[in-house]
Amino acid sequence: MAGKIFYLNFATMKSETISSFATRLAQRIMAVLFLSMAAIAIVVYYVVQNGVSNEVEERYEGTLLQTREQLRDVLSDVSVAVENNVHDVERDIDNPDKMHEHVARMLRINPYLVGIGIMFQPDYYPSKGRWYEIYAVRDTAGSIAVKQIGSAHHDYLQAPWYTKAIKEESGGWSHPYFDELGAKQLLITYLSQIRDREGRIVGLIGADLSLEWLRHRMKDADERNNLKFASSTAQKAYSFIIDNNSTYIIHPDSSRILVGNFLNDTKTTPGDADDRLAFRMMAGEDSKEMLSIGNISSQIFFCPLEYVDWSMAIVVPQAAIYRNGRILGLIILTIILAGLALIYLISRYTIRRTSKPLTDYAAHAASVERELDIAQNIQMAMLPKEFDTQDLSISLHAILTPAKAVGGDLYDYFLRDNHLVFCIGDVSGKGVPAALMMAVMRAMFRSEARQTTTATDIVDVMNRNLCKEYTGGDFVTMFVGILDLQTGMLDYCNAGHEAPLLLNENPREKREACTALPIKSNLPVGALSDWTYEGQQEQLKPSDMLFLYTDGLSEANNTKGEQLGREHVLELASKHNSDTVQQLIEAMETEVHRHAAGAEQSDDVTMLALRWQPTPITSHLTMRASMDDIALLKPFIENVAQEAGMDDKEAKRLRLAVEEAVANVINYSRATGITLQATQGDDCVLLTIDDDGQPFDPTADSPTDLSIPADQRPPGGMGILLLHQMTDGLSYQRRDDHNILKIKKITIHNA
Amino acid sequence: MLNITINEQTGQIVTVLSGDLDNAASTQAERSLAPVFEHTDCDVVIDCAELNYISSSGLRILLNIYKHTRTNGHKAVLKDMTDEVKEVFQISGFLQLFTIHNS
Numbered sequence: 001m002a003g004k005i006f007y008l009n010f011a012t013m014k015s016e017t018i019s020s021f022a023t024r025l026a027q028r029i030m031a032v033l034f035l036s037m038a039a040i041a042i043v044v045y046y047v048v049q050n051g052v053s054n055e056v057e058e059r060y061e062g063t064l065l066q067t068r069e070q071l072r073d074v075l076s077d078v079s080v081a082v083e084n085n086v087h088d089v090e091r092d093i094d095n096p097d098k099m100h101e102h103v104a105r106m107l108r109i110n111p112y113l114v115g116i117g118i119m120f121q122p123d124y125y126p127s128k129g130r131w132y133e134i135y136a137v138r139d140t141a142g143s144i145a146v147k148q149i150g151s152a153h154h155d156y157l158q159a160p161w162y163t164k165a166i167k168e169e170s171g172g173w174s175h176p177y178f179d180e181l182g183a184k185q186l187l188i189t190y191l192s193q194i195r196d197r198e199g200r201i202v203g204l205i206g207a208d209l210s211l212e213w214l215r216h217r218m219k220d221a222d223e224r225n226n227l228k229f230a231s232s233t234a235q236k237a238y239s240f241i242i243d244n245n246s247t248y249i250i251h252p253d254s255s256r257i258l259v260g261n262f263l264n265d266t267k268t269t270p271g272d273a274d275d276r277l278a279f280r281m282m283a284g285e286d287s288k289e290m291l292s293i294g295n296i297s298s299q300i301f302f303c304p305l306e307y308v309d310w311s312m313a314i315v316v317p318q319a320a321i322y323r324n325g326r327i328l329g330l331i332i333l334t335i336i337l338a339g340l341a342l343i344y345l346i347s348r349y350t351i352r353r354t355s356k357p358l359t360d361y362a363a364h365a366a367s368v369e370r371e372l373d374i375a376q377n378i379q380m381a382m383l384p385k386e387f388d389t390q391d392l393s394i395s396l397h398a399i400l401t402p403a404k405a406v407g408g409d410l411y412d413y414f415l416r417d418n419h420l421v422f423c424i425g426d427v428s429g430k431g432v433p434a435a436l437m438m439a440v441m442r443a444m445f446r447s448e449a450r451q452t453t454t455a456t457d458i459v460d461v462m463n464r465n466l467c468k469e470y471t472g473g474d475f476v477t478m479f480v481g482i483l484d485l486q487t488g489m490l491d492y493c494n495a496g497h498e499a500p501l502l503l504n505e506n507p508r509e510k511r512e513a514c515t516a517l518p519i520k521s522n523l524p525v526g527a528l529s530d531w532t533y534e535g536q537q538e539q540l541k542p543s544d545m546l547f548l549y550t551d552g553l554s555e556a557n558n559t560k561g562e563q564l565g566r567e568h569v570l571e572l573a574s575k576h577n578s579d580t581v582q583q584l585i586e587a588m589e590t591e592v593h594r595h596a597a598g599a600e601q602s603d604d605v606t607m608l609a610l611r612w613q614p615t616p617i618t619s620h621l622t623m624r625a626s627m628d629d630i631a632l633l634k635p636f637i638e639n640v641a642q643e644a645g646m647d648d649k650e651a652k653r654l655r656l657a658v659e660e661a662v663a664n665v666i667n668y669s670r671a672t673g674i675t676l677q678a679t680q681g682d683d684c685v686l687l688t689i690d691d692d693g694q695p696f697d698p699t700a701d702s703p704t705d706l707s708i709p710a711d712q713r714p715p716g717g718m719g720i721l722l723l724h725q726m727t728d729g730l731s732y733q734r735r736d737d738h739n740i741l742k743i744k745k746i747t748i749h750n751a
Numbered sequence: 752m753l754n755i756t757i758n759e760q761t762g763q764i765v766t767v768l769s770g771d772l773d774n775a776a777s778t779q780a781e782r783s784l785a786p787v788f789e790h791t792d793c794d795v796v797i798d799c800a801e802l803n804y805i806s807s808s809g810l811r812i813l814l815n816i817y818k819h820t821r822t823n824g825h826k827a828v829l830k831d832m833t834d835e836v837k838e839v840f841q842i843s844g845f846l847q848l849f850t851i852h853n854s
Contacts, residue, residue: 725842
């Protein structure tokens, strides 16, 4: 998405495009958001996971240290208590019965102890016999019982711990053992020597410490931690203690206590990483290590325990270490994703809403475009249709190619009293304003040119009207011409327009193939209301061609900004001096396209070409407007048809058309005389029927409605129907109180 | 020029038109065909084999014959029209009114 630019073309953009644009924009924003959030999420996830796992590890390490400290405290308390009491006992060494008091007091003040005894060397007190061991024990109710338990049956003198301890220099802790007599508790005993006043070793004092509290404490701590960190994991954390021979002292599986051996266990598993761990523990190292036992990765925290030369370990499965971190990370991820989804919905909604004016604008632009299309159609419909003259002396072709949908060029032409009235014009400016102006100009031209006889007057009136009615400052360059089709005299007035070209088909008559028509310099129409326009006249020779164009042609640009040029237009026209009007205009169009070579058309291009080619009248007939004379038609038409080389069938059609037209005049127009003129063209015959009757335009009547059965139709329409059907062109003019009907019949059907 | 002959046969009247039934001939044709309108009990056959040309005035006369026969419950038959004449009937829509017969 970076660096991408959206070009919004409002004119062509439809509302669907806009809304998908909104979705696309939202999606792109989301993509960026998602990527950055994903990066953040990953970082947060790992930070949280590491933080939480570190916390978990610290917690386990804490548990380990606390246990160690407590054990140390207990062991220390017991050993200090025993050592302190040794002096009291030695002070009363001569009084064997005082020993009861000592053991009872010691046991009472030391709640960790399950029992405490004082035992003497054989026969130390002769009155007490060989064995003398005073032992205080706490019963289940908590009260303390003291008795002498030494006997042949309970021969402590033979016990290895006794014989070993009696030789030691100082007191110490025994190996753990199970209390065989009492509650089968795991016990360790602190033994210290008793000396007489001479300093000889005479007995031992032994405090039995139960390790059940330690076992429970470790079990409880494991359960608490598991509840907190491993409640949902398959593997649970556990702790154990081994002695310096790697024998289990404390283990969750109580059957292994004093029986199982950690080193032996590690040796049975593949790999020696755990074996090395066992040795490190036995060596009293304080550390932690990541180990894979079985398939389970675990973090093992271990530390040595003082006084007893043991090592304690907590085995924490990695899953338990990471579990809480993962849960927290997942919660954060979920929150981020939910936030993203919310942002997506909100941003899409917002973009949709804010782009709504854009959507509306696009719809509006589309409707403007449609209206412009309609406007263009209307404008094109204002132009005269393809010239379908009944007058063989003129051929004419014109095109208008607007640069925008609607343009400011115009042309027009029509026949009036055997004259061709025509114009070409170019409104300053382009687009809709120019098009409106063009419509006004064209309407003005039509209305003025119908009643004004010289080109100069037409231009003059238009100029004054435009200046009076319109103060917008726009003006129109125009060329207005009136060509007498009989004489070839062109009356024209050029109002600031390009000079039309005069093409001569026969340059050998000392005339150039193409020259610009001489023009007087007149202001454009609408420039100045009191400007006096000067008209001009030019005598055309038969087959001369006039080529009118707007500057859209001569100033057509190519991509380099070079214009086609007036000289080039003239040069090209001179090469087409003997072409038809259509061919000339097509050649110009081809050239302007070739020149532009893809460059955008910047101005309207309008061209109008006309050729004057008077044709002689070959025959004519004058008759009275009476049925008495109607029989004259048959030989006249037969003669015309024969001259034109028409076959019998076509001749009959022509005869029918003319007869129906003449019968209409006789029957309905109250004319007195009728004149018929026939003109032979290259491919057609033109018949002019001139009568002095009441105005009647047979071309204006719509042909009889054929859906009405023939026997129910009103009379009279039949002749006009046949007239239309039997001819190839009809035109009507009312001139000098005469009806002039021209009938065109193409003669080359059978050629 | 137009020639008209009328042959009264059993059950039908045969009218033979030859030449041009144009405006110039229409007045004469109307007169010549007057006897046809005196018969109310038979079909009218118009033999067009020799009819060279017909204009709208001619069509009007034939339309009257058609209307006459229809009023009496009989048919008007056009027989052996040339293509040119038939075209005029066709354009004007008259072809549907008449019974067409080609020998």
